[in-house]
Amino acid sequence: MSDEEYDLIIVGGGPGGMTAAIYAGRAELKTLLIEKGSFGGQITDSLDVENFPGSPHLSGQALMDRFKEHVTQSDSVSLLTTRVSGIEAAANHRQIVHTRRRGDYTARAVILDVGAKPRQLGIPGEAEFSGNGVSYCATCDAEFFRNQHVFVLGAGNQAIENAILLTKCASKVSVAVMHDEGILDCNEVDRREAMANNKIEFIWNSTLASINGEDSVTSVTVRNILTGQEHDVDATGVFSFVGMVPQTDFLPDTLGKDVHGYIKVNRNQATNVAGVYAVGDCTDTPLRQVVTASGNGAVAEVNVERYLKETAQLEKIMADTSGNEAVMFYSPYDDESVKRLEHIEALLTPRYKVNLDDITSQSLLYHQLNIGSNFAVALYQQGHLKQVVDLTQDSAESKLSPVHQ
Known part of the structure; x- marks a missing residue:
C-alpha cells in the first residue's frame, strides 16, 4: 500500500470526474485522479458536441482535451493510469482503493465516475463478430x-x-x-x-x-x-446503440445500487456509504449528458469538502481525552433555534468547547447519532459521548445545567 494518504481519490476520468478534479484543485485538496484508459469517457467518440454551453461544434475529444488541460493546471491533483479493482471502507473515516497493478491507495473520500458501457442484446453472432463487423x-x-x-x-x-x-x-x-x-x-x-x-x-x-x-x-x-x-x-x-450498462460490478455489495446496477445517490451525489460519492453515467440519474455529468462533479466535490471538514472535526473531538466538547446541531432555516443559539452556547461555554453544526450542510455526525430534532446538542467528555439533548424540549436547558452533567 502507498504510504501517501489523499484527501480525495477520483475513480474515472470522464467529464464528471475531471470537473470534480478541477474543483478539488481549486480547494487545494490532495487529489488522485485514476483512469483506466483514455480520459474523457464515451463523449470522445462524438464528432460534434452541439449542446455544451459555450463550446458549440467541438468534437468530444477536443472538449475533453480542454477538461484535462484544466485539470493538469493544479499542483494538488495527480493523474494515474491504472484499473481500479475495488474499494473498501477502513478505520477512521478512510477508504482504500485497490488497483490491479499499482497497489492500494488510501483517501479520506472517494468520487466514483466509472461510467457505463454499451449494452449487448445477446443476438446470435453479436459476440462472435464483435470487432469483425x-x-x-x-x-x-x-x-x-x-x-x-x-x-x-x-x-x-x-x-x-x-x-x-x-x-x-x-x-x-x-x-x-x-x-x-x-x-x-x-x-x-x-x-x-x-x-x-x-x-x-x-x-x-x-x-x-x-x-x-x-x-x-x-x-x-x-x-x-x-x-x-x-x-x-x-x-x-x-x-x-440499445442502451448502456453501468460498470459497477467491481464495487462492493454494500454500495447501494438499483436493479440495473446504477449507483444510487442523493442530491449531494453521496452514496449510502459515508465518504463515497458518485457522478455521471454510473448513477441513477434521469439524464446522462456531458453538462449534467460536469454538474454532478461540481456538486460532489463541494460536498466532499464539507465531509472532510466534518470528519476532521469528529476526529478532533474523539482525540480530545483531556477536555469536554459540545456539538450543537441547528438549521439556519429554523428561526426559533437560530434565536436560541447564542443563549445555549453561553450556558455550555464555561464547561465545554462548543462546535456549531449546520445540519443543512454538515450532517455526518447528525445522522450517525440518529438525531431526529433539528435543534440538539451532543456532549462529549474525554472523547466519549455522554448524552444527546433535544433542545426543542421544554426540559432541555435544565439538562444542560452543571447539576445534571
Whole structure:
C-alpha cells in the first residue's frame, strides 16, 4: 500500500470526474485522479458536441482535451493510469482503493465516475463478430464500411445521431426500430434530419434475429416483432446503440445500487456509504449528458469538502481525552433555534468547547447519532459521548445545567 494518504481519490476520468478534479484543485485538496484508459469517457467518440454551453461544434475529444488541460493546471491533483479493482471502507473515516497493478491507495473520500458501457442484446453472432463487423462506435469504425450497407440497432439519440454519421461513409444505413412507423426516441432535430436522409432506411416494428457470416458479417436476419416473420438482408456491418450498462460490478455489495446496477445517490451525489460519492453515467440519474455529468462533479466535490471538514472535526473531538466538547446541531432555516443559539452556547461555554453544526450542510455526525430534532446538542467528555439533548424540549436547558452533567 502507498504510504501517501489523499484527501480525495477520483475513480474515472470522464467529464464528471475531471470537473470534480478541477474543483478539488481549486480547494487545494490532495487529489488522485485514476483512469483506466483514455480520459474523457464515451463523449470522445462524438464528432460534434452541439449542446455544451459555450463550446458549440467541438468534437468530444477536443472538449475533453480542454477538461484535462484544466485539470493538469493544479499542483494538488495527480493523474494515474491504472484499473481500479475495488474499494473498501477502513478505520477512521478512510477508504482504500485497490488497483490491479499499482497497489492500494488510501483517501479520506472517494468520487466514483466509472461510467457505463454499451449494452449487448445477446443476438446470435453479436459476440462472435464483435470487432469483425459488429461495432458500438460509429466514430471509431465508420471508415471501415465505406460504400457498404450497414445496419443500426436502436431508436434513441445515440442510435439516430450515429446513423446520420454513418451515411458519410456507408452507401446505405438500415435502422431496425421496434416502434411503429414514424416513432423514434431521439430528439426532434435528429429525427427530422434522419427522416430526410435518402441514405437511411427505417425498418419499423423490427429487430435482428441473428448476425450472420463466416470470418466477418455478410448478412443479418431481420425479424418483424408483430408477425414473427424473418428474412435475410445482405450487410457487412452492424452498429448497436440499445442502451448502456453501468460498470459497477467491481464495487462492493454494500454500495447501494438499483436493479440495473446504477449507483444510487442523493442530491449531494453521496452514496449510502459515508465518504463515497458518485457522478455521471454510473448513477441513477434521469439524464446522462456531458453538462449534467460536469454538474454532478461540481456538486460532489463541494460536498466532499464539507465531509472532510466534518470528519476532521469528529476526529478532533474523539482525540480530545483531556477536555469536554459540545456539538450543537441547528438549521439556519429554523428561526426559533437560530434565536436560541447564542443563549445555549453561553450556558455550555464555561464547561465545554462548543462546535456549531449546520445540519443543512454538515450532517455526518447528525445522522450517525440518529438525531431526529433539528435543534440538539451532543456532549462529549474525554472523547466519549455522554448524552444527546433535544433542545426543542421544554426540559432541555435544565439538562444542560452543571447539576445534571
